[in-house]
Amino acid sequence: MMEIKRNYVDTLIQHRNSGLVKILTGLRRVGKSTLLMQLAEEIQNEKSGKEQILYFNLESLQNMNLQDYQVLYQEILTHSKQTE
Numbered sequence: 001m002m003e004i005k006r007n008y009v010d011t012l013i014q015h016r017n018s019g020l021v022k023i024l025t026g027l028r029r030v031g032k033s034t035l036l037m038q039l040a041e042e043i044q045n046e047k048s049g050k051e052q053i054l055y056f057n058l059e060s061l062q063n064m065n066l067q068d069y070q071v072l073y074q075e076i077l078t079h080s081k082q083t084e
Contacts, residue, residue, distance in 0.1 A: 005031065009038050016043075054079050 012022060012035075024032050040053045054076060065071050 005035055005038060008035055009042055012039050013042060 015022070024035065026032050040055065043052055056072065056075070058072075
């Protein structure tokens with residue numbers, strides 16, 4: 001992992017339970033998705049982290065029905081109730 005991205009991941013992990021929403025912005029193709037995937041990997045490596053990650057690829061043809069926000073919301077509720 002690049003040192004710069006490592007610093008970003010460490011910062012996000014350090015502040016993840018602060019109660020504030022984190023917004024990741026930037027130009028196209030600068031690594032926002034990669035950073036989020038690295039963050040998800042870090043969290044999954046923790047003891048109870050696997051249950052905290054939900055990933056939906058909204059650009060995938062398999063998930064075309066998730067383009068409807070109500071269907072997506074129900075999917076999120078279903079998955080979050082399974083982890084409680």
